[in-house]
Amino acid sequence: MQVTDEQMDIILFSKSSFIIGRSGTGKTTILTMKLFQNEESFRIASEGIYAAESSRVRDVQVLDDSEENEPTVLRQLFVTVSPKLCYAVKQHVSHLTSIACKGNSSTDVNLDDADVTSEFRDIPDTFVDILHKNYPLVVTFDKFLMMLDGTLGDSFFERFPEARGLSYGSHMSSRSVALQTFLRSKKVTFERFCSLYWPHFNSNLTKKLDASRVFTEIISHIKGGLQAGESSDGKLSYEGYSLLSESCASTLTKEKREIVYNLFQAYEKMKTERGEFDMGDLVNDLHYRLSNEKYEGDQMDFIYIDEVQDLSMRQISLFKYICQNVDEGFVFAGDTAQTIARGIDFRFQDIRSLFYNEFLSNRTTEKREKGVVSEIFQLKQNFRTHAGVLELAQSVIEILYCYFAHSIDVLEPETSLISGEAPVLLESGNDENAIVTIFCGNGGGTGGEIVGFGAEQVILVRDDCAKTEICEYVGKQALVLTLVECKGLEFQDVLLYNFFGTSPMKDQWRVIYGYMKEKNLVDEKGCHSFPSFSEARHNVLCSELKQLYVAITRTRQRLWICENREELSKPMFDYWKRRGLVQLRKLDDSVAQAMRVASNPQEWRERGKKLYYENNFVMATMCFERAGDKMWEILARASGIRTSAEQMRGTNPEAASGYLREAAAMFESIGKLEPAASCYCDLGEYQRAGRIYLDMCGQADAAAECFTLAGCYSDAAEAYAKGDQFSNCLSVCKKGKLFDKGMQYIEHWKEHANVQNKELELIKQDLLETCALDYHKRKDPKSMMKFVRAFCSMETKRVFLRSVGCLDELSLLEEESGNFVEAAELVRSWGDVLKEADLLEKVGQYKDATLLILWYVFYSSLWGNGSTGWPLKQFAQKEQLCKKAKSLSEKVSENFYGFVCRELRILSDQQISLPELKKHLQASQEHESLRGEIVSIRKILDAHLKLNSSKYDWEDELPVDLKKHAENKIFWNRVSVRTLVFYWNMWKDNVMDIFQSLESVDSEERNEHFEFCLDYFGVKKQCVNGNMVYLLVSKDVDWLRNGGHKDLHVDGKRLTFDSRQLVVAIRLYWQLELVSVGIKVLETLETLNKLMSQGSAFRKSTCLLYIFEVSKFLLDCCHLNLTYSNRKTLENFLGMTQTYFDLAFPLDWRCSISGDFVSLKETDLSVNLLEEIINFNVKGNITYWTIGRVMMTCLGSRKPLSLYDKILTGLQWNPFWKSFVVNFWNGCSKDVYVALQNALQDTFRANWRLPGYISPHSFVYLLDRLFFMVSFSSRIFFTTRSSFVEWFTHPHLASTPSTTFSEPDFSFFVGIVHEILYNQVDTVAWIQKSDINPKFYHPVLVLKLVMILCLICLKEPDCSQVLLDLLFGRNNIGYLLPKEFLNDLIRRKKGRYLNLIAYVVADAFINVDDPLLIVSMENGISRIYAPCALFVDLSRSREEIMSILFPNKNTHSGWTSNKVGIEVSSSNASPDANFNVNSVDGCKGELLMNWEVMDIISEVINGETGEIQSSFSDATTIKKELDKIVHALATALENAKTCAGEDATLLREVRCAFDELKLLCCWFDISGYEVGHLVFTRDETNSLQQVVEGLQSRRPMIDDLLKQSGMSEEPQKVVSESRNTSVEEETANEDGNDDNSQVPESVPRKQMSGGNTEEAGSFLGFFMPSAKTLKKYPYAYFLSK
Secondary structure, X not given: OXXXXXXXXXXXXXOOEEEEEOOOOOHHHHHHHHHHXXXXXXXXXHOOOOHHHHHHHOOOOOOOOOOOOOOOOOOEEEEEOOHHHHHHHHHHHHHHHHHHHHOXXXXXXXXXXXXXXXXHOOOOOOOOOOOHHHOOEEXXXXXXXXXXXXXXXXXXXXXXXXXXXXXOOOOOOOOOHHHHHHHHHHEOOHHHHHHHHHHHOOHHHHOOOOHHHHHHHHHHHHOOOOHHHHOOOOOOOHXXXXXXXXXXXXXXOHHXXXXXXXXXXXXXXXXXXXXXXXXXXXXXHHHHHHHHOOOOOOOOOEEEEOOHHHOOHHHHHHHHHOOOOOOOXXXXXXXXXXXXXXXXXXXXXXXXXXXXXXXXXXXXXXXXOOOOOOOEEEEOEEOOOOHHHHHHHHHHHHHHHHHOHHHOXXXXXXXXXXXXXXXXXXXXXXXXXXXXXXXXXXXXXXXXXXXXXXXXEEEEEOOHHHHHHHHHHHOOOOEEEEHHHHOOOOEEEEEEEOOOOOOOOHHHHHHHHHHHHHOOOOOOOOOOOOOOOOOOOOOHHHHHHHHHHHHHOOEEEEEEEEOOOHHHHHHHHHHHHHHOOOEEEEOOHHHHHHHOOOOOHHHHHHHHHHHHHOOOHHHHHHHHHHHOOHHHHHHHHHHHHHHHHHHHOOOOHHHHHHHHHHHHHHHHHOOOHHHHHHHHHHHOOHHHHHHHHHHHHOOHHHHHHHHHHOOOHHHHHHHHHHOOOHHHHHHHHHHOOOHHHHHHHHHHHHHHOOOOHHHHHHHHHHHHHHHHHHHHHOOOHHHHHHHHOOOOOXXXXXXXXXXXXXXXXXXXXXXXXXXXXXXHHHHHHHOOHHHHHHHHHHOOOHHHHHHHHHHHHHHHHHHHHHOOOOOOOOOOOHHHHHHHHHHHHHXXXXXXXXHHHHHHHHOOOOOOOHHHHHHHHHHHHHOOOHHHHHHHHHHXXXXXXXXXXXXXXXXXXXXXXHHHHHHHHHHOOOOEHHHHHHHHHHHHHHHHHHHHHHHHOOOOOOOHHHHHHHHHHOEEEEEEOOEEEEEEOOOOOHHHHHHOHHHOEEEOOEEEEOHHHHHHHHHHHHHHHHHHHHHHHXXXXXXXXXXXXXXXXXXXXXXXXXXXXXXXXXXXXXXXOOOHHHHHHHHHHHHHXXXXXXXXXXXXXXXXXXXXXXXXXXXHHHXXXXXXXXHHHOOOOOOHHHHHHHHHHHHHOOOOHHHHHHHHHHOOOOHHHHHHHHHHHHOOHHHHHHHHHXXXXXXXXXXXXXXXXXXXXXXXXXXXXXXXXXXXXXXXXXXXXXXXXXXXXXXXXXXXXOOOOOOOOOHHHHHHHHHHHHOHHHHHHHHHXXXXXXXXXXXXXXXXXXXXXXXXXXXXXXXXXXXXXXXXXXOOOHHHOOHHHHHHHHOOOEOOEOOOOHHHHHHHHHOOOOOEEEEEOOOOOOOOOOOOOEEEEOOOXXXXXXHHHOOOOOOOOOOOEEEOOOOOOHHHOOOOOOEEEEEOOOOOOOOOOOOHHHHHXXXXXXXXXXXXXXXXXXXHHHXXXXXXXXXXXXXXXXXXXXXXXXOXXXXXXXXXXXXXXXXXHXXXXXXXXXXXXXXXXXXXXXXHHHHHHHHHHOHHHHHHHHHHHOOOOOOOEEEEEOOOOOOOOOOOOOOOOOOHHHOOOOOOOOOOOOOOXXXXXXXXXXXXXXXXXXXXXXXXXXXXX
């Protein structure tokens, strides 16, 4: 064969190289010659001739095994995609070898054998130990993949059951019938992708892209690109694929790539569901195995890859594993201009990059330095096409260079020595059909005779749709191919028809004018409007130009281009015309006649074969018809029918089966038996296929496999026996359960193969064991045991069953023999609890069996069915096992039966009421069942967490005994915040005990909590070989996967831990559980706290305190290893509790003064939280603002002793506050007062405008504390209840000072208060600067300071002028005060004096909910008259004083509750709190009311005009009667509280009457007065009359209630009066003078009859509280008595 100098240079080039050339440049010829040249050089070198040249051939070792004297061989591999090309190359190499060796010069390549793949039958499916005669290997790429797959152990196809067929332990053969059938039905090609996948994708996605582009992106880039190899699964991630849009080689936008990737994911999912695969899956699997396994196959010396553009990068990359001769051993040839293969897209530059990055990377450093790969070789001379066609093709390539340089390799223009006419542009009228004109004579009339093209002529169209349309015109008179079908073929003449008219570019071809303009090819006279080129908008132009290039280069001589829409083709036509590359011809009969060329039958036959090998069976059939070759015609037709069947198998199985049957019959009719058999295999008719293989083809292996697949095991065994395949024969016998037949074969081979008797026994045993083992692998223990029982001895049975891990079956054998104890020990060894219980039951050990079942129910309820632990759940056998446990326990004892029933109830997954859970908990504690105790506690806790927050009871009192309180609540099926935290603490304490128990697991002492953990996790302590291990009885549990699977020891069926590993797993679980439950508790508390956003301070504080308790515990717990997320969550909860400061020290001080809230503040929890707040405040620099909050906490709670040093250090900058802290901590009362005054004075004089200044809230609080300290200078002093409570309830403050202060100077307080109140603008600014709402706080601040001034005025009356000036002066603050409060203060105002006295201040203070408190430091109380004030004697006990401070606390109930969001009115809660329960006259039955007293009162008040007087006797009588009525009505109201369905209106009206009756009692109370008559003014008379009339109007309702209450069987309890009847005397000064200026208040004597009744009456009117006041504060009058 002659080659050009250009080709010879490449052939002789010794390094690895890349050869690129367009169609017809001889690429395949060069590869073939290069292979042959190396073969010849090696042959000559191996024979010892020109040995020096052998070093040029290769650097690899020449095989020369002197012991076996094996011939040496050069391992060369030629790979291409096309089977036809592969066959032709192999024939060509054989021909060249024949010429070289024998001188035979025949050049014919015989393609008469229709099955060119039969040439691969002598090539094994592996690269291991390939026979020398098989070299050089010339294979298709598919065969290469199968060989590589066969080299690497388990085949890729083993994962597909349909592909496995029968391998019998050996590697799967590529010629396996099952595998070949699988490949035909399950391999996803482009055609299969279009027909079975594309229609099922989301139409919104597919409408924006074509199937070809999507398939190309999937195969070439997502699964086959360079970057795909960097992913662990060989597939690009979405992010990685999206990044490709940023590369210069991308023609897809990021948005379209997203669509492609979504389609890829849908494709992968559908492919997996269908059990199919594509080439990318196989290639990725090979890469994975090659990177993880050692390649054991032959190393190639040279590899030649032709048409490399048809392979993806990942496919090419596979060759690096089988050839280490990187410097010289690789030759790649192809043409990226022809890359129109479906699924392939790349450039030669990509291949070169791949070679450097992956092939050279496998070499050592030293060798890599030599690995310099040459530049790309270009073949410029074309041997197929003449210059005119080449120039036209080059014009297309140049546009690609301009617009899509990234998609094609830039080459020099091709040359040709062949002459020919320029391509022709055929012009036809718009009304003419060009095809009809060409193929019908005389203008193409409808009746004209059709004249066809020859075998070397073709019509090229875009796609199958256009092909079908043209075929309707030309019939069988011309070859019609699509652009994809024509690739690889060449013709003398080509008619390219309507390429532009069917282009998806449509009028976008006008973009070519832009290119022409750049090249100065646009006619200036013509005005062409054209779009500017945009790669994103015109990316389809790239593939269009490549397809146009392929179409143009299919011709060797003539090229005609014909279009039916001039406007679409005009841009390209103009381009070609301007360059003078085409000639124009008007299409007429003469031109049509000249186009047609006839062909003889031989030419048609040869063309048909070429089309046949390109799998274009329809056109091939037509060619064979024209040739008159009936055999080839039927063969092509049958192959076409079979292809159609494969395409429709997924969409129309019934029609596909019909086509396959038709094709099989046609194959049989012409003697093509193997294709016929494969058709029957595709139909699933394996028996018929087997008969063809066995009887007609003589292929026993294929026949046996078909028989096996058909279930004809006897026929399969006979087929294998004919081939003396002993192993496969017995395997078929085993598979078909032909065990007798198997024994017959054993006997046969014994006679004919000299098998001895001893060996026969071994074979028999082996057959039995093999059959048993096979059934074991098939998970058929029943059939397995049938053969095991036939073993020769019990020992062989034990050995076999233990070897395969069938301990259950071994246990069954032991049980069958009656060895129950041995069987129980066996199942115990691997932890089969239920089986052990059954066996123990059989030997009468009922108690142990029951306890085992209880344990199984416990841990299975936690971990069964993949559960994640708590809570307890249902599992399949639970009810049955519970019944069995109860049944067995009855056989033990009655007590044991009760215990079992209770435990099972506790372990139930059914909902249990809280009272029942409490009962179970108590019983478990009594019977010391830790499991029952912990489970019950957890269930109670879970009930709290699951309960809607609206179901919680709110408690407004502190319980005395929290445990008893919580148990009572649960007993009544109620929950509250306290019960939630109580049971959390109980559960938490048990978890902490568990952590503690883990520290001593190896101790010999009983470890109860650790034993509970073993039960909880399904673990049993066991001694194995002298070592203590922990056996896991439940194999698939969640806690094992999360924390312990890495440390699990597997010994057959036994799964064990050592103690250290188990402790780690248990600790991890309980750590997670403790944190998880704790956070749930906190979340519940947070929700409840949010619900109380507008609730009482007591309730909100309770929530915050418990949030603090739980979060603080979790954060400080030494057993927890908190994650960052959990720690942040807990810190957020802890931070939430900082708001407790605002509740403990509210802006409005009155909000925190209640008996229970005060008690709450005294708790350790409150003290600890406040100390935590102090600690938080002193972390940074201590400013005045910080000092204020810290000192408020110190004075309002316990001393934070642990923070003393920290606080003192932070106060080094301020000696005044430092001095106070030192004296305060040392307990020096007088020094504390002085130090605090100095510190406050220093603070007040500081610049409040500077950052960090003290807040007014803190300053006023501390000022009030100082004022209270000063008050101790007097024997009797005035204060408010809030100030007294703040001092009295803190142990370090509530002690009578041992040092008597000198008379204080109130000017300090007056000055500061005056300045704050007078300078309102600055005060408001100060409030705002402290981030406090001045609209709310300024009035509160003013009220507090005015109250301090009032208290000072009671000691220093002259100060009232200051107060008066503030109230009515220039900058008066009166408008900020409550109206009633202000009116009370000024009601005795005379001139410049307010004349404030105790009862006036008391009345004013009572109106603002902070009563005046008069404190005596000695026995006895001064006789100061102030009815609305509280009197406290410090000599009394703490309990007595607290009862005075908070007298209306409900004493007859342990706790009061109501649902969240529902407030209970205190006025309706109970009768007057100052009455005690006593029986009244021992009366029973109906309660009565003496209405006559109302008439007496009316007579008294209506007796005279003007002032009304009442004698003592009248008043006393009325008072006694009124008391009786009050007592009776109080009892009735108390009883009515528990009566369901009471009329709300009735109760409301009676309560109003009750308040009015108490008011009447007050009016007629004359105790302590020395007057003979009560004197009433006219206004008072009117008020009394209104009250009496109101009572009489409500008489029916009062009587009804009394009657209802009187029906009780028990004596009624009413409230008796208990009060102090002493009268406060006038207070004298130290000199004994009656100087009113020095006396806080004098009580005027009531006048006798005839005295100055006006003055006395007026005075009485002043001090008598109004009905409104008495109704709101009923205790005010009675405490004053």
